[in-house]
Amino acid sequence: MKRIYIVLLFLISLFITSCYEDPFYKLDVYVVDSNFEAVENANVVILVRDEDGQKIIDSIVEKVGETNSSGVVSFEFENLGLFNIEVEKEIFEMNSLICGRSNISLEENETKSITIQATEDNCN
DSSP states (O other), X not given: OHHXXXXXXXXXXXXXXXTOOOOOEEEXXXXXXXXXXXXXXXXXXXXXXXXXXXXXXXXXXXXXXEOOTTSEEEEEESSOOEEEEEXXXXXXXXTEEEEEEEEEEOOTTEEEEEEEEXXXXXXX
């Protein structure tokens, strides 16, 4: 009878420990222009800034990506946080720069998404 309890205890402990999955933190950034058209090849930077708006030099989070043909770039993180998102794209035909920025906080086991409008007015 003791053997049955030992086997059951072993199986229960195996089941409990094998069910744990590491949490994930994902972010999809959509970049659009002033006409709400997707912006391809826009540079997107994710970083952490302090209360004064200064970049935190020792921050472990600084990710850079480029939007695809649909104006989307995806990021994965190892932990929660409040992040600054900065977007920039040089328009060679018009010799101009379009920019955008926003903030977002991530949630555990959820893919958050944000749309950022990049315009010439947002580059200040």
